[in-house]
Amino acid sequence: MIVLRDMMPKSEGWGREMGRPVFSKLVEHVERNPDQTIFPISFKGVKQVDYSFASETVVQLARRYKGEKGFYLFEIATPYIEENVDAAARRVEQPLVIADAKGHRFIGSEPSAGSKAALDFVVARSHARAAEIADAIHVTVANASMKLKQLWSSGFLLRRESVADTGGVEFVYQRIA
């Protein structure tokens, strides 16, 4: 688990200048754990962040590892922190996951209307294959596969290779958190 406050000099995060060294520490943590694909980031003890700090730290981190590693935020003390992270993520069309008592939800970029049902299905199940989604939302496997690929490349989901029943390779799409 990453405790953001431990990487910050103070409990308020203001500006890009303060954000840059925090981003370096975040990257360092991720690189030190090459086998880990999902990283929880606790905001415990963080009292405030502005747009620039949020942009330079957690949003930039999610952008850098988009499709490869996932990050979810929790223990966010105020709705204003969430609002500012959300605005910074929207700016770059980057989704971010918040997982807390209210459940699993996305802030920042929103999924397209056409792929929302597929995303909801994966999030509810924690992981799914294209064929399962095609069945569930009544589309062809090719169409489900295309939606999932788009969700993965946009940063909403992760994926890993798996052996299909037919013996070939298929992707298993995985929720972040």
Place this chain on the structure above:
Amino acid sequence: MLIRLWGNWLRASDVDRAVRSRGNPFASPAPVTFQVTSGTKMLLDACVRLLAYSNQIIAEGIPVRLVFEDGLAMGYLDRMGFFDHLTPEVEVSPDRPVVSGAYVFGGNNRGLVEICAIRPGMDAHDLISKLKETIGATCGARTDFPQFEDAMTTILSELIENVYLHGGDGATGHAAFQSYPASNKARVVVSDNGRGLMQTIRPPLEDRDPSYRHVRDVDLLVEMFRDGLSRFDDPSHGNGLKGCATKAIRYRATLDVRLRSQAVTLVPSGEAYIPNTAILSSELPKLAGTHIAFELSLV
């Protein structure tokens, strides 16, 4: 050159108009006197604008004198720490206080106003924390205080960040906050003497997209505050001013931006600032830097 400042609750735009009516104080080496007439009251943005003119004019080697006809405005400026930020070579009549009122009244009594210097290399965190104390002391009883405090500190931090981004090396400035309980208003002002918003944003923007050459400053400014614009070709930048506007508009804030030789006042229309309601003053005396003020309605 004698520039008379007079009236009830002067705004920064009134200071600009008073200066413009007398010509360009930077144009000749003739001494410049700002005379604050008896009974004049000044809003925070007017005080910070007077500070900017005084410090910038004297930096050009032109003598500057501030004359106060009575103690009202001088006492107010003293309590906010105005004279602590005024270049020592600026002559003040009556004499500037031996001990700053900001120091004497510091802490509890200082009350409703805080003005802080922005200097290269300084810790913006300390500066914002200081302003945050005043925001808490003056507005802490608001039922929506956490939201209000977030809005004010986000606006201040993003605008101060902008000074470092657009001011260039060596830019200095001031950040200030004041609440006005009688009128249920608050003002946030950030002013600097750097290169200026348009001067730093326009060239790279026009290189990337030549159609911006035909966009008026006022329209560009509205776009900065409404959609976000950056000189960097990276979408993660350019969110600061837009974010300030998003927070400020919740308090139906009027936004004043003084550029090098023009000033723009934006009033919110619904959820955004739009060019149609912008008030533009042009051909103002050239003032270095960017000077941004929000007037927020606290009702």
